[in-house]
Amino acid sequence: EVQLLESGGxxxxxxxxxxxxCAASGFTFSSYTMSWVRQxxxxxxxxxxGIYNSGDSTYYADSVKGRFTISRDNSKYTLYLQMNSxxxxxxxxxxxxxxxxxxxxxxxxxxxxxxxxxxx
Amino acid sequence: QSALTQPAxxxxxxxxxxxxxxxxxSSDVGGYNYVSWYQHHPGKAPKVMIxxxxxxxSGVSNRFSGSKSGNTASLTISGLQAEDEADYYCxxxxxxxxxxxxxxxxxxxxx
Numbered sequence: 001e002v003q004l005l006e007s008g009g010x011x012x013x014x015x016x017x018x019x020x021x022c023a024a025s026g027f028t029f030s031s032y033t034m035s036w037v038r039q040x041x042x043x044x045x046x047x048x049x050g051i052y053n054s055g056d057s058t059y060y061a062d063s064v065k066g067r068f069t070i071s072r073d074n075s076k077y078t079l080y081l082q083m084n085s086x087x088x089x090x091x092x093x094x095x096x097x098x099x100x101x102x103x104x105x106x107x108x109x110x111x112x113x114x115x116x117x118x119x120x
Numbered sequence: 121q122s123a124l125t126q127p128a129x130x131x132x133x134x135x136x137x138x139x140x141x142x143x144x145x146s147s148d149v150g151g152y153n154y155v156s157w158y159q160h161h162p163g164k165a166p167k168v169m170i171x172x173x174x175x176x177x178s179g180v181s182n183r184f185s186g187s188k189s190g191n192t193a194s195l196t197i198s199g200l201q202a203e204d205e206a207d208y209y210c211x212x213x214x215x216x217x218x219x220x221x222x223x224x225x226x227x228x229x230x231x
Contacts, residue, residue, distance in 0.1 A: 035220070037166075037222075044123070044207075044209060044222060044223070044224045044225040045158070045160070045166065045209050045211075045222045045225070046123075046222060047211070047218070047219065047220035047221070047222060050219055050220065059217060059218070059219045060217070060218075061218050062217075062218060065217075095165065095166070100168075100171055100177075103154070103171070103213075104213060104219055104220065105154050105156055105171075105211055105212070105213045105219070105220045106154070106156045106168060106171035106172065106211075107156070107158075107166070107168060108168050108171075108177060110165035110166050110167075111165060112164075112165055113165065
């Protein structure tokens with residue numbers, strides 16, 4: 001079964017750091033672009049960051065550029081999001097998502113999400 | 121960069137059809153045939169219903185269709201069913217370093 005499972009969310013103070021992980025199974029992880037998408041409470045979906053199959057190209061939303069770092073370990077079938085200098089407006093459910101083959105957008109597989117709360 | 125523009129809500133009765141619009145610019149929706157639509161039931165993972173403007177993934181009902189004209193994309197759902205009640209989001213590839221923009225979301229209510 002094709003599956004994505006996020007972990008690493010939790011409560012963190014403003015200015016703190018957190019590392020999210022996304023374990024993939026059921027497909028050839030190294031063949032697909034992967035992204036992180038978040039949804040703040042009561043708000044819509046927001047694309048956060050994406051990484052190419054090999055990991056050598058990465059992109060970020062302006063709202064997280066310079067604070068978040070996306071990476072992947074294809075040998076471990078795992079996607080990561082290192083989040084530093086966290087702010088209250090980073091509070092959200094964070095989803096990892098697999099792109100349709102050959103696409104940066106069009107996410108056909110999503111995880112269930114992990115909640116990140118930034119609060120003192 | 122601003123999100124794509126969607127109506128906040130739409131409603132219709134079972135069996136009817138609805139269309140949700142998604143308006144962007146020539147740098148995103150109008151510039152590429154890379155528009156997707158997602159169905160999101162609260163507390164669940166989003167599900168792609170349409171990608172590349174009008175392509176329907178296997179397993180998605182043919183009651184869902186997509187189109188585009190200029191800077192505006194549209195999702196049409198025909199023969200509305202109770203289970204279609206959800207939030208719907210459009211997204212588009214964009215020329216900027218942000219790469220992907222989402223719309224603000226549309227809440228569909230099946231009366």
